[in-house]
Amino acid sequence: MYSQLFNLLCTRADTNDGGKLKYHVRCLLDEFANIGEIPQFEKLIATIRSREISASIILQAKSQLKAIYKDNADTIEGNCDTTLFLGGKEKSTLKEISESLGKETIDSYNTSQNRGQSESYGTNYQKLGKELKSQDELAVMDGGKCILQLRGVRPFFSDKYDITKHPNYKYLLDDNPNMKFDIADYVAKRSKHRMETPPDKVAIEYAC
Numbered sequence: 001m002y003s004q005l006f007n008l009l010c011t012r013a014d015t016n017d018g019g020k021l022k023y024h025v026r027c028l029l030d031e032f033a034n035i036g037e038i039p040q041f042e043k044l045i046a047t048i049r050s051r052e053i054s055a056s057i058i059l060q061a062k063s064q065l066k067a068i069y070k071d072n073a074d075t076i077e078g079n080c081d082t083t084l085f086l087g088g089k090e091k092s093t094l095k096e097i098s099e100s101l102g103k104e105t106i107d108s109y110n111t112s113q114n115r116g117q118s119e120s121y122g123t124n125y126q127k128l129g130k131e132l133k134s135q136d137e138l139a140v141m142d143g144g145k146c147i148l149q150l151r152g153v154r155p156f157f158s159d160k161y162d163i164t165k166h167p168n169y170k171y172l173l174d175d176n177p178n179m180k181f182d183i184a185d186y187v188a189k190r191s192k193h194r195m196e197t198p199p200d201k202v203a204i205e206y207a208c
Contacts, residue, residue, distance in 0.1 A: 025052065026053075032057045032059055033065070088139075094135040
């Protein structure tokens with residue numbers, strides 16, 4: 001299904017002037033590890049951007065991507081300009097995130113005192129590198145926080161967006177019970193519409 005989706009979108013984009021879609025299509029691939037392997041996804045994600053198509057890969061841990069796509073996992077990750085870490089405790093993910101954040105420089109002062117026939121004092125100063133966020137710190141990160149990494153800029157440590165403040169929140173079922181989408185009712189109405197529509201009109205509808 002996903003292969004068909006991307007193939008149709010790419011074909012439509014290639015037939016348009018400029019080789020891209022008129023309207024940007026963003027694919028939110030939630031639970032990406034549970035939908036199975038999308039054939040040649042490592043090539044797709046590298047080429048769909050120019051066609052006004054983007055994909056957001058949502059995982060519980062980075063190890064899930066490697067388990068499915070093996071050596072191609074690095075290629076897929078490398079073609080993602082944005083990484084959003086919402087929290088987690090999977091060790092390999094924490095290690096990779098911590099390393100990708102880099103280090104900060106801290107000043108260290110050590111004072112020594114020598115008590116002998118002639119008492120003396122000494123001060124040692126050095127610069128040390130410390131992880132911006134250690135694995136331990138990431139593992140206990142506040143649930144209301146997140147880390148956003150964008151290609152070409154330093155990472156952001158920020159608050160998660162409060163979805164209830166979005167102007168379109170009122171259109172969600174969580175806020176308005178009347179917004180429930182009944183898939184069975186929708187399919188029934190579409191089927192009835194197709195049966196009542198002349199064949200030539202149906203062809204025109206799908207060609208749009």
